[in-house]
Amino acid sequence: MNRLRIISGHLCPAGSSELRRDLRSSACGSTAGCSGEDVVVVHGRRTAIGRAKRGGFKDTTPDELLSAVMTAVLTDVGLPPDKLGDVCVGNVLQPGAGALMARVAHFLSGFPETVPVYTVNRQCSSGLQALLNIAGAIRSRTIDLGLACGVESMTLRSMNNPGDLSSRLSDHQKARDCIIPMGLTSENVAERFGISREQQDSFSLSSHQKAARAQNSGRFDSEIVPVSVTLVDDEGRERQVTVSKDEGIRTGTTLAGLSKLRPAFKPDGSTTAGNSSQVSDGAAAVLLGRRSAVEALGLPVLGVLRASAVVGVPPDMMGIGPAVAIPAALQQAGRVLCGETGNPAGESESQRGRHRSGSSSGMHRSPTGGHAAE
């Protein structure tokens, strides 16, 4: 709820101040202005985010991580699994986008075979796509209740295998751009939008500081499902640990420390281990339903899904996706970001037009789309 309050504080109503109040009341599950057909969020849990290859989940398979959150969400609200109309799992790296892994997790969680499960891969926004798929099935009345999940073990799978691609790739620039390593797409964004190393480091510092404050004051505790796992050390010795804290947060981060780090992807670049997104292992699950069905079962309502948007962006700077998709989702919901001119990072109108007409289909290392839901 606190996060929803903070996010709603970033929004300016497109028309009147009444809209801001509407967002808050619907986020609180109030019935004011609501319909029984609303797609509502009932509950959600996640694992801690583990450091890939060196963290608490390095020896844990993703079906176990997924099963931990699937089980916790239903147990918390007392919902028998046979009430679920469908389960959708977002995954990028596991073979077959994790289809086998998801069905195994499903049975490890005690779900009956009559409840279906499928997986979806929309690169970085695969978990969000799972949520929108479940929401779409609720809206079309295919199901009443569904579980949307996301899971990744970056320890067990590599991002660096592009698979089988056409030799004609080299003839087409956009196609060629799809295999640019993500670190270099980050360098492209920094260069093209003039985001200096200092700006990246100071954003990273403030992100670590905020996350550390939240962790230390226990704000993440209720959303994290503690997972007990076996860890194997370098000598092959096993020990049991319970992972319940995010491992990527560095409480001792300083600007001086960040500024000493070498560029990770390009000798004269500005993306470093300190200001990059990290390589992680973890899982999350969210229970969604039609308001009428949710209320009939006496389940809580955390929020309402009002709008969403998917927008394609150029593959050589795929990281700008959210800057284009969030305003599009807000526009659909009749809201705008405070100070937002609809122009991500100072692009020209013609650039934006090109992005929007771009493909939204994901490619191996360079996702091409942005994704947002409100």
Ligand SMILES: CC(=O)SCCNC(=O)CCNC(=O)[C@H](O)C(C)(C)COP(=O)(O)OP(=O)(O)OC[C@H]1O[C@@H](n2cnc3c(N)ncnc32)[C@H](O)[C@@H]1OP(=O)(O)O
């Ligand atoms: C939508 C999307 O997110 S798409 C993007 C998907 N994700 C990616 O592409 C991942 C991009 N990131 C990466 O590939 C990796 O994080 C890399 C290559 C940049 C760095 O990988 P690693 O070397 O494993 O990073 P790691 O976190 O271990 O840090 C390496 C060193 O940098 C230094 N360092 C990292 N963070 C900090 C910090 N905040 N302050 C000071 N030093 C730091 C430390 O010396 C650290 O070594 P230590 O852990 O032994 O102390």
